[in-house]
Amino acid sequence: MNKYFLYLLTVLFSGIVYAQDTEPVYTIEFTEDNLEASILKIEKTTGFKFYFQDEWIKSSNSASITKKLTNQPIRAILTEVFSKTNLNFLITENKVILTKNILIRTELPNNFFDENDGTEDSDTTDINAPIFYKEYNFDDDNAITETPEATNQKESNENKNVENTELKFIGKEKTELTKNQLFTISGYIKSKKPQQGIPNVLIRTIDNKYSAVTDMDGYYSIKLPVGYSKLVVSSVGFNTIVQETVTYSNGEINFNLTESVTELDEVVVTTSKNEVLKRTAIGVTSIEAEGVKEIPMVLGERDIVKVALTMPGIKTAGEGAQGFNVRGGKADQNLTLLDNALVYNPFHLFGFFTAINPYTINSVDIYKGSIPTEYGGRLSSVMNIKTKDGSYEKFEGEGGIGPVTGNLKLSTPVFNNQASIMVGARATYSGWIMRMLDDKDLKNSDASFYDGIIKYSHKINDKNMLSATGYYSKDKFNISQDSLYQYSNQAATVNWKYIVNEKQNINVQLSNSEYKFNIKYVNNPGFNSDFGFKINETELKLKSNYYLNKQHRLVYGLSSKLYNLDPGYLNALDTDSNVNPVQIEKEKGLESGVFLEDQFTVNEKLSVTGGLRFSMFNAMGPSTQYYYESGLPKKEGTVTGSEAFDKNDIFKTYTGLEYRFSSRYSLSETLSLKLSFDTNYQYIHMLSTNTTQSPTDTWTLSDINIKPESSQQLSAGVFKTLNNNMYEVSVEGYYKKMKNVLDYIVGAEMFLNENIEREIVPAQGKAYGVEFLFKKNSGKLNGWLSYTYSRAFLRTTTAFNDEMINNNNYYPANFDKPHDFSLILNWKETKRFSFSGNFVYQTGRPITYPVGIYEFDGSKYTVYTNRNEFRIPDYFRLDLGVNIEGNHKIKKLAHSFWNLSVYNVLGRNNPYSIYFVNENDRIRAYKTSIFAIPVPTLTYNFKF
């Protein structure tokens, strides 16, 4: 028995094939034969059939062969013939398969099909007879030419960026396979640590002919042609995997991505270049948690949400102000979701901190436009905060200790690693700040907050995934000895994902959210009272993804949300209180939506996403609704009657058809143009007469007298990557129109007001802007520069003098800050030391000033400018920070780093607010600044 090794050209060929039969030998003579002639000769002589692509042979410049080979085995003959070419070969039975550049390994990887053994495809791994079609997908120009040596070297290197994995075979070879047949390969892409699906990972063939992106949970589905493909699996923050596959039929491949250590500490904004360039959505910002830990933050909190708010088009009122404004929208027009449950006020301490434990956040996506049809009910944006899954493998923890807060996150697997639990908690010990203050009144005050989150994830089987998140946050203030101020958020959500087949999956989601605040007024006999507000909503949502074919991916579903509001109450706290209890009538409403979206890949260059959302709002009783004289403003004096509605009576229904359209056209591999148009409706409105959002702002539902808000936005953008994705540049512009936005008549009163409609006046809004972003994604120096020029205006259209604001002319909205510039830079000196800086500039906010006094009807009154005619001084701030890491030994017990940051290095006295106080009949102006001095903070962070 002749038995010898078959080996391929390279030394480190990892697979060894033992021939079972006697090796036949052949004698063959080449005389000035070119490659093609040689192959024909071999075929004729040996009976082996060659499979290859014609161009390879034709393009091969190898010299012709003149040689006689006597009694040589086929392998020796081929080695001789192809030695001067860049072709490799594989011998199986009576076939010779040629490949260009790469090697084909014939050994089945140990973990072939990964953890999905037992699926229907797992028995289809006949590797002895691969069929390679001539037209298999390989293109010399784009090849990632990793030699096996290089791969092996890299494997010993922790910082590798590209992982080449072993060839995988998918399905079973069938003799009746036809050319160009496409098969669906699906699977799950997860990170190794923590074990959780990664969204927005791009899977593509190396020639970019076929590609797919994972969904929110890490699942993907890609069409691949029969035969050989080389897949590149990439996502920012993770090592790229290059996976060679041979496809015989539909099948499954799962990937584990390793976080790339070199990118771990960089600011990573948005996903890969392909994501930015290829997705049709415009105005979408994604921030991943791992990228932001070095940005200097006030009081030592690494706050991913705050980082997201530095992106162009998003404005905050500066420190001390909660809420944010997206593209000229009001602060109540943002849908803030935590694992798909709404959080009404995701901020602590008047906006200094995000009220979600930063260590538990995985990513934050903000849609400034192109809001997917599955979301609705807010005009301006969706901020989707997703938490991390707990580890399915081992007990892990992460935490931070700063001067104001302590943070801890723990996770552990349960049920034989089928499920995991993640718990995060944070509390403040900020009481000492108060005691340090000079002011005697404030010394006695107290402020504290805490929040907790728990997440349970369970992989029931390959088709069913269950996850549940619970969240609670609470803030408490005790400013003077006689008032106690509290607010809290709670949210709970259960999500069940069912994979019907490789083409379809279904999501069922049930969530409940609540926000409430109250103020207790104590130590003041006779006036001790409790004032408060509460809103609660419960939503059921069904959503399905359907991969119709290579060109169409459908998302459709429906959702329904029940609101219950307690718009205000005032109760006496003790029996001798003179306070008359007040209970404003509760509000109830049902908001429902049906949505359908088609992600249509027209061709390689053009893709279009079109969607419709039909939304409906039912205002429900019990309720008393007032009718007003038509042709007159809604005022106490113009009431014509009222009507009481019983429990669950639907007394008013509004509907809206919302169009969402976006498209992308690739001019080249690195340049694409996008255009989008969307419309939105909003049925719930925040009531706030403050210039900035505050925790005491209340909400109200649309009813007979309060119409839903609506908006239309047109946006366009140019996206470009440079230098192989090192730089990313984008310019986006938008124009937005809004209708029925709530504005308030001069002198509006909101607290405990039974008839809000008398205080508000519907306004039209218009907003436009240009957003510029320049980002350097990698290298020693990385970060981004963002600049936005934008304007936001409102105007009333009423015919009545007393509802008219600024004579019905457009006036700047409270958050109209035309120039907004942010520069965020990181400098990674060594692996252990890195520096970061953060500069922010914003135009001052508009304000209405008192401009004089006058005597009228026997009294003196103050006269004000037109609404928002003046501006407070501009805002700017520089923060600097340094990160010192422990060593990078992977096997270490705990990984830790110190962060020293200085907030407001320049000590700029940024005005937070300017307000006017009537002191002894004279109006005086005061300016309030928060952190008018540099604030240094040292934080210790650890991870195990």
Next chain:
Amino acid sequence: MKYTYLKITSFIILGILLFWSCTEPFNAFSNSYEEMLVVEATITDSLQQHTVKLSKTTPIDSKDISAESGAQVWVESNTGEVFQFSETENGMYLSDIEFAAESGKSYTLHVITSNGKEYISSEENMPQKINLDIYPEIGQDDLGNEGVRILANTAATEDETIFVKYEYTEVYKIVTLVNIEYDYSLENIVLDDNPSDNNCYTDFDIIITPRTENSSICYSFPTVSNTIIQNSSSNYPENRITGMPVNFVSKSDYKLRERYSILVRAYSQNYNSYQYYSNIKKLNSSSSQLSFQQPGYIQGNITSASNNNENVLGYFNVWSLSQKRIFMDHNDFGFPQPPYFAELDAPTIKPEMQPCPGPTNNDIFFNYYVSGYQLNQVIPGGGGYLLINPECSDCRNYGNNYPPDYWEE
């Protein structure tokens, strides 16, 4: 209570801001003064000379009121009548003739200021007439004090919602504790340069004459309401406003001691005029923390003829007047007689008094004289003088010493 709560909440918000922050005075006003014309013009259906008051806004930190003088002011009706107004004192313009605005006509106010700028009001119609009835009732004020509430019932004369602004004028009778029969004056006064040493050489002659004028029974100078009191019938059935509190007099208030009279004028307004006043009131009354409500310019019905964006304050009102007067005193409600509004102070100046003994030349006497003390009695034989503080002895500082025409005892 709603009002109190607003204040509380505002305070808390402010407090929280203060806690994190530093607060400093901010020079907001140096560039922010805008001069605007303020117009207060009302014509009614009562036949009289009507007034128009023109003034200008003043800077925030100024205490003066600046009148708009030298303007041409007239009112035109849609039937072609023109009523000219002439300036009688700084910024006050009185119609040259008596006239009454009539229902069915519309009126427009025209103003041309001395710098040539022209202002014009929108056309205003006479609203429907209303019937007013007022009555007192024992009740409490917001703080729980007992007293008399002056309530108004107002009814529409047409089948429409009424909007009413109330004003009142109070007059009450004053009877001094002491009736003074003499006037006195000092002549040939020599003043002590240094009253604190024990050298007394203040000297004067006392001239005593019989008082011919009544100084013990007066009728107070009228006091006019200075807050905006308004209501509309929309909260009441049948286009009437019932039990509208217009004024409150505490049972211990001196006003009820002798006799009290209140005149309530109810002006029927149109909706816009009503709303203008209620906005003005709202914006300036609810809280001292002005930044926590939405301030702004309130558009009235007067605009600049040349510049549409110029803000003009004030309103040209065409109102229908209905008025009622009632009289009352504490006996009507069974209240005890309220105390006199001042404590009686009746010093006796005697010759032997320190530090300057002597028959007349007394520093103390001189000081009482300067303070307006009245001479009640001369103690015979140079025994000294009985003086009475002026509050309790001479009512002419507080009212007229003759009854008004309408006065009813």
